[in-house]
Amino acid sequence: MNWTWFHKWGSPKWFFQKTESLIYWFGFLALIFLVVGLVWGLAFAPEDFKQGNSFRIFYIHVPSAILAQSIFLAMAISAAVGLIWRMKLAHVFVETAAPIGASITLLALLTGAIWGKPTWGTWWVWDARLTSTLIQFFLYLGIISLHQSIENRDTASKATAIACLVGVVNLPIIKFSVNWWNTLHQPATFTLTESPAMATEMWVPGLIMVLGFYMLFAYLVTLRMRSEILEREKGSAWVKAYLEKLNVL
Amino acid sequence: MRPIRKRRLQLVLLLVAGVGITVGIALMALQQNLNLFYSPAQIVAGEVEQGVTIRAGGLVVPGSVERDPNSLMAEFEVTDYQGYVTIRYNGILPDLFAEGQGIIAIGELGEDMVVTADQVLAKHDEEYMPPELVKAIEEAGHPAGADQYSN
Missing domain, CATH: 2.40.50.140 (Nucleic acid-binding proteins)
Incomplete structure (x- = not known):
């Protein structure tokens, strides 16, 4: 197998140049998907036969919960790559993605609480799904503060990466909590093996929202990685040339 | 894969497996309390x-x-x-x-x-x-x- 592409993307300069135009696509697609998904989901999708209109928070709660877990998985894989190949860019991803992951997890928790009150009759319950998601939020906060508390950049990266690998154990617990234990939270509506337990005209806007959330993350994390690269490589010739071209020096 | 990277990969897998098994055993012990x-x-x-x-x-x-x-x-x-x-x-x-x-x-x-x-x-x-x-x-x-x- 040819691994040249892998090593090329590990180069900060290559990454910076290749994402120059890609980032606009991420932003553009995020905007399109989110606007279409939100308008469709909140205004045009039919209401639920049992929950009425309050089910519509589904269109924000579910994509944010899916994305929050995906970001953690991506961070853990990236952390492993960073540890094994000593690839700095992989660590940059972990460190720039963590605050986004924390915010999205908080969004999932808040929308879940708002949804829980009218349907379940309570804002919060200490069931396995809700508690493991709260733990994920604290893991994100832990990773962020661990990284900030270590002065030396390489040591900080290594410690953060190990924290990600330890925390990734929580992911299958979140995912399968609703199957392993009795919970108030219902099992997943979307699974990879079965068709959604939802009418088509209801899940299509949901899927668009999920894509929109992924694109938004891609946009935000690329933006943050690019500025981190500029900061780290500010002494190098190519960054100076880039900044000169922008007329900021 | 170079030997040093292979060794680091093994360490990473060992770490994840170790933590996974530990947490798994703890959860099994707490099974009833988690319902x-x-x-x-x-x-x-x-x-x-x-x-x-x-x-x-x-x-x-x-x-x-x-x-x-x-x-x-x-x-x-x-x-x-x-x-x-x-x-x-x-x-x-x-x-x-x-x-x-x-x-x-x-x-x-x-x-x-x-x-x-x-x-x-x-x-x-x-x-x-x-x-x-x-x-x-x-x-x-x-x-x-x-x-x-x-x-």
Whole structure:
């Protein structure tokens, strides 16, 4: 197998140049998907036969919960790559993605609480799904503060990466909590093996929202990685040339 | 892959496996405490202590709901199709409360094997349908919205 592409993307300069135009696509697609998904989901999708209109928070709660877990998985894989190949860019991803992951997890928790009150009759319950998601939020906060508390950049990266690998154990617990234990939270509506337990005209806007959330993350994390690269490589010739071209020096 | 990277990969896998096994064993030990509620079968089998606050979950048995006309007092049976438990509750039931609906009652099991609840929560399932579709299915002669009470 040819691994040249892998090593090329590990180069900060290559990454910076290749994402120059890609980032606009991420932003553009995020905007399109989110606007279409939100308008469709909140205004045009039919209401639920049992929950009425309050089910519509589904269109924000579910994509944010899916994305929050995906970001953690991506961070853990990236952390492993960073540890094994000593690839700095992989660590940059972990460190720039963590605050986004924390915010999205908080969004999932808040929308879940708002949804829980009218349907379940309570804002919060200490069931396995809700508690493991709260733990994920604290893991994100832990990773962020661990990284900030270590002065030396390489040591900080290594410690953060190990924290990600330890925390990734929580992911299958979140995912399968609703199957392993009795919970108030219902099992997943979307699974990879079965068709959604939802009418088509209801899940299509949901899927668009999920894509929109992924694109938004891609946009935000690329933006943050690019500025981190500029900061780290500010002494190098190519960054100076880039900044000169922008007329900021 | 170079030997040094292979060794680091092994270390990473070892770390994840080690933490995974540790957490897995801890969760297995805590199995019962991680369940949010007891099923009617567990209560009937005597797994629940009397006079202690517990959560009891199950499907509201259709036709079992009795409401006191002069107060908010309601009495109903819940089941997991393996056991039946009566719940007594004096308060406002959640909007989603209905016959056939999954609920969780928080309260004490009395000597008469009736759970006196302080709070009743509605459990909803993962199925979502527009009202028109439900009507169409019901007209076709199939019960719609029957909760699948997994767990």
